[in-house]
Amino acid sequence: MNAHILVVEDEVKLAQFIELELKYEGYQVSVAHDGLTGIETARQSTPDLIILDWMLPGVSGLEICRRLRTTGVKIPIILLTAKDEISDRVAGLDAGADDYVVKPFSVEELLARVRAHLRRTTEEDSHLMQFSDLRLNRSSREVHRDSRAIELTAKEFDLLEYLISHPRQVLSRDQILERVWGYDFMGDSNIIEVYIRYLRLKLEANGEKRLIQTVRGVGYVLRE
Structure with missing residues (x-):
């Protein structure tokens, strides 16, 4: 337009x-x-x-x-x-x-x-991304839930950015590992669960509705 x-x-x-x-x-x-x-x-x-x-x-x-x-x-x-x-x-x-x-x-x-x-x-x-009341700025690396600023570590931000870049799309654990941690990641694959938990704690700190959903046996998806 x-x-x-x-x-x-x-x-x-x-x-x-x-x-x-x-x-x-x-x-x-x-x-x-x-x-x-x-x-x-x-x-x-x-x-x-x-x-x-x-x-x-x-x-x-x-x-x-x-x-x-x-x-x-x-x-x-x-x-x-x-x-x-x-x-x-x-x-x-x-x-x-x-x-x-x-x-x-x-x-x-x-x-x-x-x-x-x-x-x-x-x-x-083009740096601004939004899903529901969640906003992410790629340039300043700031995240807000409605008007509340959320402090994220570098890896938490990268994970959330990947999820918000593919809204309502189920992302497998392998896709997330490869995109967020890289091809050469040799650590524990449970790292994804750990960081998803961190993100949920921060995104839902004021009782907000859950946006990061678990798809059992597959991976995760950002949806309401």
């Missing part, structure tokens, strides 16, 4: 121009002409990227950045601004903007920055 971009710009002709250019590039586009509508649209439609004018009626672009960031919204934000002082740029970035384009700007530059931020977001998303 094509990326959805929200344009918040009070100059109607400029907003229409940006909208047309973005649609020509294949993006889905929503437009808001004031700050309050911009915030509401951002929260309701959860776009993939926001192009946000600094000077807006009602609520400024800077204030929109702050409000979205303080409520945990991590959508990339590109500020459009007529302000080109270093202090203004710093203020924009400090408020939570990811980038800024100074007016007047070339549409080619704006489109290039849009592509760069969407590409970066896609790369970050």
Whole structure:
């Protein structure tokens, strides 16, 4: 699905121009002409990227950045601004903007920055894996069950990553040994049971439902 971009710009002709250019590039586009509508649209439609004018009626672009960031919204934000002082740029970035384009700007530059931020977001998303309320980040090696952070050892993480990479697929003990411990593993094959037990203890520490199921005589599967 094509990326959805929200344009918040009070100059109607400029907003229409940006909208047309973005649609020509294949993006889905929503437009808001004031700050309050911009915030509401951002929260309701959860776009993939926001192009946000600094000077807006009602609520400024800077204030929109702050409000979205303080409520945990991590959508990339590109500020459009007529302000080109270093202090203004710093203020924009400090408020939570990811980038800024100074007016007047070339549409080619704006489109290039849009592509760069969407590409970066896609790369970050490829590191995130989720099953039910369990989330695993391959890049940061962080694991969460709902909002609870779970500390795992390197091998526990590798085992869970293998399971979450093959949801609802029964994995044999041999497959798990080969993938997680390697071809040359010469230790006790009961190591799998030991680590599955460790994982279950940590994943179910607050009484959460079991996700790692035993398939007797075969192996294990991640399913509800």
